[in-house]
Amino acid sequence: MKNEINPAGFRLFRRLNCISERFVDEALTYEPVVPLWKTVLKWGGIAAAFLFVLADVIIIGPMLTKQPGVIPADSETTAETAAETAPGTEAVTDAAGKRLPITMTIAETLPSCESFEYKDGVPYCFYAYDNEEKLYRVLWNNFTGLNEKDVVVVDHNDVIKTLTYDEYPGGWTPQYEITAIDVKKENEPETEPVTEPDPGEENVCWFLYRGHRTMTVSTRWVFTQTRLIAIPSQYRYDLALGPYEIRNMEDPPTIWYDVNGTDTITYYEAGVQTEEKKFRRSYTSNNDTFDLITDHSFCLWTSDGITELDFGGDLHAYLNGHPGTYYLSCDRCDTEGAAFCEAVRLIAGDGVPETVPETEPVTEPVTEPVDDPEPEGMTLEKDGTLILCDFDADAKYPDERELCVEGEGCLTCRFSGTESFYMVEKSCR
Amino acid sequence: MEDADIIEAYFRRDEDAITETKVKFGPHLYNLSFNILKNREDAEECENDTYVKAWNSIPPARPAFLCAWLAKIARNLSFDRLKEKRQARHDADTVTISEEMAECIAAPDGIERIIDDRTFDRVVNAYLESCDKVHRFAFVRRYYFGDGYEEIAKYTGKTKNNVRTMLYRMRGELRELLEKEGITE
Numbered sequence: 001m002k003n004e005i006n007p008a009g010f011r012l013f014r015r016l017n018c019i020s021e022r023f024v025d026e027a028l029t030y031e032p033v034v035p036l037w038k039t040v041l042k043w044g045g046i047a048a049a050f051l052f053v054l055a056d057v058i059i060i061g062p063m064l065t066k067q068p069g070v071i072p073a074d075s076e077t078t079a080e081t082a083a084e085t086a087p088g089t090e091a092v093t094d095a096a097g098k099r100l101p102i103t104m105t106i107a108e109t110l111p112s113c114e115s116f117e118y119k120d121g122v123p124y125c126f127y128a129y130d131n132e133e134k135l136y137r138v139l140w141n142n143f144t145g146l147n148e149k150d151v152v153v154v155d156h157n158d159v160i161k162t163l164t165y166d167e168y169p170g171g172w173t174p175q176y177e178i179t180a181i182d183v184k185k186e187n188e189p190e191t192e193p194v195t196e197p198d199p200g201e202e203n204v205c206w207f208l209y210r211g212h213r214t215m216t217v218s219t220r221w222v223f224t225q226t227r228l229i230a231i232p233s234q235y236r237y238d239l240a241l242g243p244y245e246i247r248n249m250e251d252p253p254t255i256w257y258d259v260n261g262t263d264t265i266t267y268y269e270a271g272v273q274t275e276e277k278k279f280r281r282s283y284t285s286n287n288d289t290f291d292l293i294t295d296h297s298f299c300l301w302t303s304d305g306i307t308e309l310d311f312g313g314d315l316h317a318y319l320n321g322h323p324g325t326y327y328l329s330c331d332r333c334d335t336e337g338a339a340f341c342e343a344v345r346l347i348a349g350d351g352v353p354e355t356v357p358e359t360e361p362v363t364e365p366v367t368e369p370v371d372d373p374e375p376e377g378m379t380l381e382k383d384g385t386l387i388l389c390d391f392d393a394d395a396k397y398p399d400e401r402e403l404c405v406e407g408e409g410c411l412t413c414r415f416s417g418t419e420s421f422y423m424v425e426k427s428c429r
Numbered sequence: 430m431e432d433a434d435i436i437e438a439y440f441r442r443d444e445d446a447i448t449e450t451k452v453k454f455g456p457h458l459y460n461l462s463f464n465i466l467k468n469r470e471d472a473e474e475c476e477n478d479t480y481v482k483a484w485n486s487i488p489p490a491r492p493a494f495l496c497a498w499l500a501k502i503a504r505n506l507s508f509d510r511l512k513e514k515r516q517a518r519h520d521a522d523t524v525t526i527s528e529e530m531a532e533c534i535a536a537p538d539g540i541e542r543i544i545d546d547r548t549f550d551r552v553v554n555a556y557l558e559s560c561d562k563v564h565r566f567a568f569v570r571r572y573y574f575g576d577g578y579e580e581i582a583k584y585t586g587k588t589k590n591n592v593r594t595m596l597y598r599m600r601g602e603l604r605e606l607l608e609k610e611g612i613t614e
Contacts, residue, residue: 015544021493
């Protein structure tokens with residue numbers, strides 16, 4: 001057996017010391033994944049065992065006891081029923097040639113671009129395991145939402161395509177592709193498993209504020225280690241042109257906003273696009289009345305290129321594009337997409353409000369800021385306490401400063417001289 | 430003890446810092462060294478050398494990710510030790526990893542350019558950035574920590590073959606990127 005290392009490969013292995021500490025840290029703190037199908041199989045198995053025992057005791061036992069050696073009259077029907085509900089069967093037909101369903105378990109938590117692919121903004125396929133652990137890519141245009149706990153039954157037409165690596169474009173590697181004609185939710189979970197919150201996932205939030213020019217949010221900006229906040233550079237937030245006003249007063253709090261362009265918000269409900277709107281622009285000439293931050297929240301993240309503005313419940317957010325008075329706040333984002341925000345007020349420096357007429361074209365960018373002060377500092381006001389978040393040019397990392405508020409956690413203020421905006425990351429630990 | 434507290438202990442020159450570091454990160458560091466060195470004594474020595482180096486570096490250093498920072502030290506020390514020992518033969522895992530890594534380079538002499546080219550760092554990290562968490566985890570665990578497929582599969586909830594396929598594809602993508610950036614040909 002060959003036991004010599006490949007020198008070039010080995011040097012490259014060593015060279016990978018260049019991998020960012022952030023990724024290394026992420027790998028060290030990674031929580032093991034328990035595949036959904038395993039959970040489902042486990043509980044399904046327990047339920048099946050229970051039913052079997054029950055059937056044995058209640059039905060079969062008495063029958064055997066009372067009529068030894070006699071085959072029940074309805075045994076054929078029972079067998080047929082069992083065949084119909086037998087999971088994991090591919091293109092099985094009954095005696096009449098009718099195709100039987102495949103029972104599957106969806107493969108990943110929703111929403112996730114890992115398990116759902118989108119076409120024209122609408123999910124059109126998902127991944128599912130059958131009970132033989134075979135992974136299917138299920139094409140399905142009639143998407144109405146799935147819950148990760150659902151077991152779905154796929155009534156398929158007779159196309160089950162065996163995929164090879166070359167045929168598969170990316171993402172997961174399913175073994176089969178199937179075109180579903182119907183998907184039914186079969187059962188709801190009895191109890192929700194108690195999941196301990198991951199501090200890295202749940203309690204990290206961040207603030208953005210004080211956009212002066214067109215703010216380009218690029219993949220460079222990753223706000224947390226655990227939640228993907230990287231935003232493709234084609235998504236631009238023209239924060240200086242505002243003030244923009246984005247409101248979500250709707251209930252239930254499961255509406256997503258997908259910002260797919262400069263000024264457009266696409267509304268999704270349960271994963272289905274319902275309408276598309278332009279950012280509503282508003283302007284008030286009385287800047288003193290523009291203090292809207294209390295009880296308003298904003299949360300933003302993205303996954304695999306889908307940028308989402310996510311508001312929870314009846315929370316609503318205002319993005320005020322005035323230089324120096326631009327507020328965004330978010331205190332806690334949970335994994336379900338809701339944002340729980342407490343009243344945190346961020347006040348930028350002494351920017352002069354820019355007068356933007358209400359009739360200004362939506363797409364017109366502002367290339368020069370009215371007022372672009374040096375990063376002298378920022379002020380954070382929380383519960384009436386003012387804290388100066390200044391930048392120390394002599395510090396090792398002059399563009400970063402951490403502020404810790406007792407009992408509240410820490411804020412990291414960052415300044416990007418090239419992008420002309422500040423970011424504050426808050427760790428709510 | 431939180432990472433920040435441990436760092437503060439280093440700053441105070443409190444020797445508990447090393448004890449706490451060992452308690453909290455020792456197993457990670459040992460495993461990392463062992464994956465490279467495949468020798469228990471050597472791995473233990475590297476682990477201990479890592480603590481000494483950390484003690485000498487903090488302050489002034491104040492690592493943002495303490496464990497990752499320590500891991501980098503341990504990794505470097507392990508490779509240095511490996512070089513010192515001039516091992517002619519390696520275990521099957523290391524051989525496999527080296528062969529897999531070689532797939533990322535079009536020609537064997539392409540490694541010379543990679544070693545010197547700082548663009549490589551950017552490309553690799555940008556590539557990892559573009560990956561989802563599971564893929565990134567698998568890549569880093571395999572090619573930074575030298576973990577086996579089985580261990581990665583256990584953590585990701587995928588099968589060993591899935592992990593193998595995933596990493597195969599990632600190596601191909603990385604190779605393409607390196608070629609595109611002109612780092613390898």
